[in-house]
Amino acid sequence: MAAAGRAEGTGSRVGDFFETRLRIGPLLSALVHVRIPIEARPYYLGGITLFLFGVQVVTGTLLALYYQPTPDAAYDSVKYITSVVEFGWLIRSVHHWGANLMIICVVLHLLRVFAHGAYKFPREFIWIAGAGLLLATIGFGFTGYLLPWDQRAFWATTVGTEIAGSVPVIGDGLLGLLRGGADVTAATLSRFFGMHVLVLPLGLGALLLAHLVIVHQLGLANPKRPEPRPGTFGASATAAPEKLRPFWPDYVLDEVIAWAVMLAILVILASVFPAGLEDKADPLITPQHVKPEWYFLSVYQLLKLVPRIVGIMAPIVAIGALVFLPFLDRNPAVTPRKRPIAILVALAAIAVMVGLTVWGQYS
Amino acid sequence: MNDRMPLLARARGLTRQARLGFLMAILCASGLAIAQGSAAKGAAQGAAPSPGLVAESSPGPSAPAADASPSVLPSSAPSPDESETAAPTNACAACHKAISAPQRAIAEQWEASIHGKNGVGCADCHGGDPTSDEIGVAMDPAKGFIGKPTRSQTVALCGTCHSDVNRMRQYQIPTDQLVKYQASVHGQRLINSKDVRVAICIDCHGSHDVKKASDPTAAVYPLNVPKLCASCHADAAKMKPYGIPTNQYALYAASVHGKALLATQDLRAPTCASCHGSHDAKPPKSTEVVQVCGKCHTATQALYEQSKHARLDVGPKCWTCHGNHDVAQPDESRFFHPEDVIFDCATCHNPADQTLILNADRFAKDADRRCDTCHHSASQIYAQAQGIHDALDQANQAFLGAQARIAEAAGAGMIVSDADVELSEARTNLIQARAAVHTTKLTVVAKLAAAAESKAAAARKFADARLNESTFRREAMVVVVAIIFVNVVLLYLMRRRIERGRGTEP
Numbered sequence: 001m002a003a004a005g006r007a008e009g010t011g012s013r014v015g016d017f018f019e020t021r022l023r024i025g026p027l028l029s030a031l032v033h034v035r036i037p038i039e040a041r042p043y044y045l046g047g048i049t050l051f052l053f054g055v056q057v058v059t060g061t062l063l064a065l066y067y068q069p070t071p072d073a074a075y076d077s078v079k080y081i082t083s084v085v086e087f088g089w090l091i092r093s094v095h096h097w098g099a100n101l102m103i104i105c106v107v108l109h110l111l112r113v114f115a116h117g118a119y120k121f122p123r124e125f126i127w128i129a130g131a132g133l134l135l136a137t138i139g140f141g142f143t144g145y146l147l148p149w150d151q152r153a154f155w156a157t158t159v160g161t162e163i164a165g166s167v168p169v170i171g172d173g174l175l176g177l178l179r180g181g182a183d184v185t186a187a188t189l190s191r192f193f194g195m196h197v198l199v200l201p202l203g204l205g206a207l208l209l210a211h212l213v214i215v216h217q218l219g220l221a222n223p224k225r226p227e228p229r230p231g232t233f234g235a236s237a238t239a240a241p242e243k244l245r246p247f248w249p250d251y252v253l254d255e256v257i258a259w260a261v262m263l264a265i266l267v268i269l270a271s272v273f274p275a276g277l278e279d280k281a282d283p284l285i286t287p288q289h290v291k292p293e294w295y296f297l298s299v300y301q302l303l304k305l306v307p308r309i310v311g312i313m314a315p316i317v318a319i320g321a322l323v324f325l326p327f328l329d330r331n332p333a334v335t336p337r338k339r340p341i342a343i344l345v346a347l348a349a350i351a352v353m354v355g356l357t358v359w360g361q362y363s
Numbered sequence: 364m365n366d367r368m369p370l371l372a373r374a375r376g377l378t379r380q381a382r383l384g385f386l387m388a389i390l391c392a393s394g395l396a397i398a399q400g401s402a403a404k405g406a407a408q409g410a411a412p413s414p415g416l417v418a419e420s421s422p423g424p425s426a427p428a429a430d431a432s433p434s435v436l437p438s439s440a441p442s443p444d445e446s447e448t449a450a451p452t453n454a455c456a457a458c459h460k461a462i463s464a465p466q467r468a469i470a471e472q473w474e475a476s477i478h479g480k481n482g483v484g485c486a487d488c489h490g491g492d493p494t495s496d497e498i499g500v501a502m503d504p505a506k507g508f509i510g511k512p513t514r515s516q517t518v519a520l521c522g523t524c525h526s527d528v529n530r531m532r533q534y535q536i537p538t539d540q541l542v543k544y545q546a547s548v549h550g551q552r553l554i555n556s557k558d559v560r561v562a563i564c565i566d567c568h569g570s571h572d573v574k575k576a577s578d579p580t581a582a583v584y585p586l587n588v589p590k591l592c593a594s595c596h597a598d599a600a601k602m603k604p605y606g607i608p609t610n611q612y613a614l615y616a617a618s619v620h621g622k623a624l625l626a627t628q629d630l631r632a633p634t635c636a637s638c639h640g641s642h643d644a645k646p647p648k649s650t651e652v653v654q655v656c657g658k659c660h661t662a663t664q665a666l667y668e669q670s671k672h673a674r675l676d677v678g679p680k681c682w683t684c685h686g687n688h689d690v691a692q693p694d695e696s697r698f699f700h701p702e703d704v705i706f707d708c709a710t711c712h713n714p715a716d717q718t719l720i721l722n723a724d725r726f727a728k729d730a731d732r733r734c735d736t737c738h739h740s741a742s743q744i745y746a747q748a749q750g751i752h753d754a755l756d757q758a759n760q761a762f763l764g765a766q767a768r769i770a771e772a773a774g775a776g777m778i779v780s781d782a783d784v785e786l787s788e789a790r791t792n793l794i795q796a797r798a799a800v801h802t803t804k805l806t807v808v809a810k811l812a813a814a815a816e817s818k819a820a821a822a823r824k825f826a827d828a829r830l831n832e833s834t835f836r837r838e839a840m841v842v843v844v845a846i847i848f849v850n851v852v853l854l855y856l857m858r859r860r861i862e863r864g865r866g867t868e869p
Binding site: 079082083089090249250253254256257260261263264267268271272273274275276277 | 776777778780781836837839840843844847848850851854855857858861862
């Protein structure tokens with residue numbers, strides 16, 4: 001570590017040039033030191049989600065250069081991006097698939113963390129921030145879906161906001177807040193655009209920063225043994241010192257390889273299945289089958305099967321339980337074999353959600 | 364009654380002479396009131412339309428009269444005029460609901476009906492005194508009670524109100540139903556042949572459960588009309604006495620009209636009533652068919668009237684080429700038989716005077732409704748028909764080719780809105796060209812067909828461009844993925860080298 005007011009040499013002229021002016025060396029050294037237990041198997045899902053978020057920021061910014069958030073111009077501007085702008089189709093399709101893959105990766109990351117018990121002491125706040133990131137990601141999907149202003153977008157948003165309006169006590173207020181009036185109109189489009197490009201990015205950015213800072217400070221969880229609480233003298237306290245894996249360059253290199261693979265998947269999906277566009281939104285023509293995006297299908301199907309109040313409250317309670325899971329699950333064990341109830345409940349919840357989604361798709 | 368009691372009580376306090384005078388006065392007043400009531404009733408009956416006014420000879424077999432009273436408007440029939448003044452309440456329903464389940468069902472049907480909701484009570488059709496809860500009074504023939512009206516009476520009963528302009532004005536309902544019914548095949552048989560098996564008002568509208576025609580659950584709602592008519596006309600036993608075929612519903616259901624109405628629920632499609640009429644039901648004559656079809660196919664009628672066919676006295680009409688109940692989707696296959704048709708002079712000409720004849724039997728089968736059913740393959744007109752066919756076929760092939768190419772491009776995820784616009788214009792031109800066949804003019808059809816072909820070619824060009832772009836994207840994708848793959852391999856090798864340098868395995 002360099003003494004105060006004096007930069008340490010980096011061994012290269014360029015490095016020295018910047019280091020003497022920025023004195024960023026100590027910060028970078030600290031950043032590339034993260035505790036990675038040799039047993040940790042993160043499958044790089046968190047890092048891939050971060051990569052996809054970056055892709056969404058870049059492609060979203062490019063789209064925003066052409067997109068016009070008014071009912072008269074939105075549809076034509078999206079059509080213009082897709083058909084006329086050079087590589088506009090690629091940018092839009094990557095943005096479209098990036099959004100879908102991001103939700104998949106966030107959910108898989110959450111399931112991995114749950115399976116490894118990595119939400120337990122001392123990582124409760126990482127989990128809560130992560131749950132917030134999941135909700136923000138779904139919020140991105142919901143608000144972004146309306147922006148092309150085609151029939152599917154318009155009617156899915158009409159149904160989606162209608163469901164939000166059924167929430168007890170705050171339903172009417174929530175509906176007005178989302179739509180900016182009684183119906184899905186220019187005010188709704190304006191609000192959704194604002195939320196999509198300003199409110200949610202800022203919110204997600206703040207949660208992401210909190211998530212990463214705490215991960216950096218605590219390192220990854222060991223899926224084989226729980227973190228010892230201060231003042232306890234369990235087996236872990238007397239066990240041999242934990243074997244670690246270097247974050248830099250090993251872990252970072254693995255992440256970059258995973259990112260490259262994900263980029264290839266994005267390019268393939270965008271090229272083979274480019275983002276489409278239906279007819280322009282028409283409030284007077286209701287399509288025969290109005291369905292939300294796949295990640296809302298389970299809630300949509302549930303609403304068709306049970307009384308409305310149950311269909312509304314069940315997901316809200318489930319989200320509440322998910323966010324506060326670290327404080328609800330008091331079992332200190334982290335291996336799945338020692339947490340049979342938690343694992344069974346999770347498997348049942350996954351089965352129900354997948355079943356409802358498939359049912360909703362084919363109903 | 365309540366009004367009388369105080370009067371009688373007061374009378375008790377008077378002298379005998381005065382009482383006698385008072386009684387005389389009441390009797391005189393009652394007699395006057397009864398006389399006025401009878402006069403009013405007679406006037407109302409006199410004003411009601413009489414079916415005898417349009418009585419004409421009716422075709423078909425004569426049927427036995429099942430009703431005791433075949434007159435359409437018997438003198439004993441109750442008039443709604445009576446109940447309007449006498450029936451502020453309807454005690455009939457209250458009693459009949461308690462009699463039995465079927466009676467309760469009838470009362471409840473009436474309550475839910477359009478009549479029940481608009482104050483048309485039981486006594487308006489059945490007569491009697493609806494204010495009394497005593498059976499002897501409420502159902503007293505002296506009070507006009509007739510029980511269940513006969514089928515002949517029913518038509519007159521319904522007609523009494525429904526032909527009354529002043530009564531129907533508030534509901535904005537036409538008042539010509541009775542007159543139309545009297546002119547219909549059904550009405551004519553009822554009046555002239557006393558055949559009470561024919562359809563009357565309640566057979567289509569219901570009796571106690573009458574609903575508005577705009578009510579989708581009503582039997583007369585357009586979507587339900589074909590089945591309603593078929594309930595009699597597809598019944599071989601019911602139609603046997605009249606010698607009428609019973610396959611109309613089956614033909615209609617399979618026709619372009621039937622599919623549109625019954626399968627697609629397109630209310631623009633014609634029901635039986637659209638061509639035959641409803642209250643005035645009667646098959647249109649051959650000479651009327653063009654007007655009947657032209658009611659919807661206005662533009663086609665105008666084109667047909669420019670044709671040589673329209674100028675012929677016995678020339679082909681709509682039904683000659685399209686049929687009637689079994690109208691099929693027209694296309695280019697309707698021009699000619701697959702095989703040559705064998706002609707002799709008598710096929711189209713009267714052997715006696717060589718005038719043109721058009722025998723309906725020759726067009727009974729859909730496969731025989733072709734141009735060469737009449738026009739010999741060696742004739743000049745056949746050559747013209749061939750030219751029209753070829754122009755349309757060429758345009759249609761171009762249209763279908765472009766459509767398939769656009770579908771292919773759309774299936775590859777490409778936005779094809781520009782191609783769709785051109786294809787839509789091609790479709791419009793093709794429809795116009797097909798409709799122009801009714802003019803029988805080759806030049807008119809050929810011009811429109813050429814326009815359709817040109818638009819289809821433009822649409823195909825756009826679709827081809829989109830497909831080429833899609834191919835380029837996929838080829839470029841392969842290159843990009845290959846570059847990414849090389850990078851992944853290099854990164855993996857780099858990682859392995861680092862690990863080996865450190866002397867550890869992952």
